[in-house]
Amino acid sequence: MSAAGNDSTATPKPDAAVLNAIDYSLIGVSAFFVMTMTLLLLLWLMKYRSLMRTIRQLRGEQRLQNIPPPDTPASVDMVTVTPGQATPSDSPLQRQKSKSASRSLWKPSQPGPRFTKADLSLMQLIKAGKEGVFYKAKMTRGTCKGHSIFTCKITKEGVTAKRVETEVSIMRKLGHHKNVLQLLDWNATEGPYVLILEYVNCGTLRSFLQTQRDRLSSDSELQNLFTVAAYHIALAMDHLRAKMVVHCDLALRNIMVNSFPREVKVAEFGLARDLTRMRSRRSTRKKNRPERVPLRWYPPEYFRSKYYSFKGDVWAFGIVLWEMQTFGTLPYPNLESSEEVIYHICTGHRNTDPENCRPEILQMMRDCWLEHYTLRPSFVDIIRILETVLENDADYVDVDNRRGQPPKN
Numbered sequence: 001m002s003a004a005g006n007d008s009t010a011t012p013k014p015d016a017a018v019l020n021a022i023d024y025s026l027i028g029v030s031a032f033f034v035m036t037m038t039l040l041l042l043l044w045l046m047k048y049r050s051l052m053r054t055i056r057q058l059r060g061e062q063r064l065q066n067i068p069p070p071d072t073p074a075s076v077d078m079v080t081v082t083p084g085q086a087t088p089s090d091s092p093l094q095r096q097k098s099k100s101a102s103r104s105l106w107k108p109s110q111p112g113p114r115f116t117k118a119d120l121s122l123m124q125l126i127k128a129g130k131e132g133v134f135y136k137a138k139m140t141r142g143t144c145k146g147h148s149i150f151t152c153k154i155t156k157e158g159v160t161a162k163r164v165e166t167e168v169s170i171m172r173k174l175g176h177h178k179n180v181l182q183l184l185d186w187n188a189t190e191g192p193y194v195l196i197l198e199y200v201n202c203g204t205l206r207s208f209l210q211t212q213r214d215r216l217s218s219d220s221e222l223q224n225l226f227t228v229a230a231y232h233i234a235l236a237m238d239h240l241r242a243k244m245v246v247h248c249d250l251a252l253r254n255i256m257v258n259s260f261p262r263e264v265k266v267a268e269f270g271l272a273r274d275l276t277r278m279r280s281r282r283s284t285r286k287k288n289r290p291e292r293v294p295l296r297w298y299p300p301e302y303f304r305s306k307y308y309s310f311k312g313d314v315w316a317f318g319i320v321l322w323e324m325q326t327f328g329t330l331p332y333p334n335l336e337s338s339e340e341v342i343y344h345i346c347t348g349h350r351n352t353d354p355e356n357c358r359p360e361i362l363q364m365m366r367d368c369w370l371e372h373y374t375l376r377p378s379f380v381d382i383i384r385i386l387e388t389v390l391e392n393d394a395d396y397v398d399v400d401n402r403r404g405q406p407p408k409n
Helices: 002-010 013-065 074-078 092-102 161-174 205-211 213-217 222-242 300-305 310-325 338-346 359-368 379-402
Strands: 120-128 132-139 150-155 183-187 194-197 255-259 263-266
Touching: 120 150, 161 183, 161 194, 205 213, 205 255, 205 310, 213 222, 222 263, 222 310, 222 359, 222 379, 300 338, 310 359, 310 379, 359 379
Parallel strands: none
Antiparallel strands: 120 132, 132 150, 150 194, 183 194, 255 263
C-alpha cells in the first residue's frame, strides 16, 4: 500500500514540469517584449528631443528675422489678406509689411534687393503671359552678375509675394542646367515683383517656330531638328524630376530659345511645385480661389481627382511634341470652351496626328497620352528612345554627307 501510495503521489510531477516550462517561456517572451518596447521608447525620445531642439533653433532664427522696426505697429504684422481678394487698403507698403508675418522657413534668403525697378531699362517685349511679362532688358548702370543683357520678368497684378518666393526657391533649388533658364536676381519687396533671368536670343520656341515656319519647312533635316530640340527639353525635365520638382506648366510658349535646336531652355516656374515640401500631390490651393491652369496641356487625372505628378509633365511633354510638329498650333484647335476641352480629354480623345511626323515621335506622343498615368513612360525612358533615334539619324547623315563628294586620298 505504501508503494502504491508513493506511485500515486509521483504521477503529477511530469505535468508540473511542463507547466513550469510554459511559464518560463511566457516570462521570457514577456521580458523580451518589454525590453524591445523600452528600447523603441528610448529611441523615440531621443529623436523627439532632437526634433524639438531643431524646432527651437528654427523658431529662434525666425524670430530674429521677423523682428519689426521699433516704429512699426505690432498690429500691422498680423494683417492677412485672403488670396484672390483685393482690398482698398492693400497698398504695396502694407503688402511688404504683412509679407514678413507669413515668411516660411524655406523662403529664399535675400538680405535686400540688389537692384530697384529704377535700375532697369526695358528694351524689347519677349512674351506676355498670364502671370507675367518678359522683356529684354539691361541695367542703367553696370551689369547683373556680369550679364549686360538679360531677360526681365515682371509679374502681373494678382500674383502674390508668396508665389514669387516659391518660384524663386524652386529655381534656386534647380541650380545650373544648360536646358533650364537660369535665375540671376530678384526683387520681391513690393509689387510688381521682378525676376532677372539669363537672356535668350530667339524668344519663345512657339514664336520662333511660327516666324521661321517657311524656312524650316523646306529643310530636309526638319524632323532631326525637332528630335534634337525634344531631346534637350527631355533632359531639362529629367533634371526637374531628379530635384523632385513638377513643372505644371510645360508648353511650347514656356520654352526659350537661345540657338535652335540645341540651346532650348525650360522656363516659367510660376506654377511649379516642390514635392519635397508638399504633403500630397493633389491640388493644395484654397477652394475660394479658382485655379488658373493651362487646361489644354493637363492630363485627365487632374480633372478627375486634382492629381498631378511627374507623369502629368510627361503628358504635357507629348503636347509639346505635337506643338512642335504643327509649328505652334493651339492644342485641340477645334474646341473653344474649357468644358469642351475637359470633356474631350476625359473621354479618351486626343490631338490628331500631325502631318509628316516621324513614326518614332508619333508613337512617343501616344505613349505620353496613355489614359492611366502609370503606363506613360518616364523622362529617363524618353531620353533613351530619343538618343536611339538621334544615333540612327547621325548614321544616315554621315552617309548623305558623302554623296557627291570626291573620295579622300
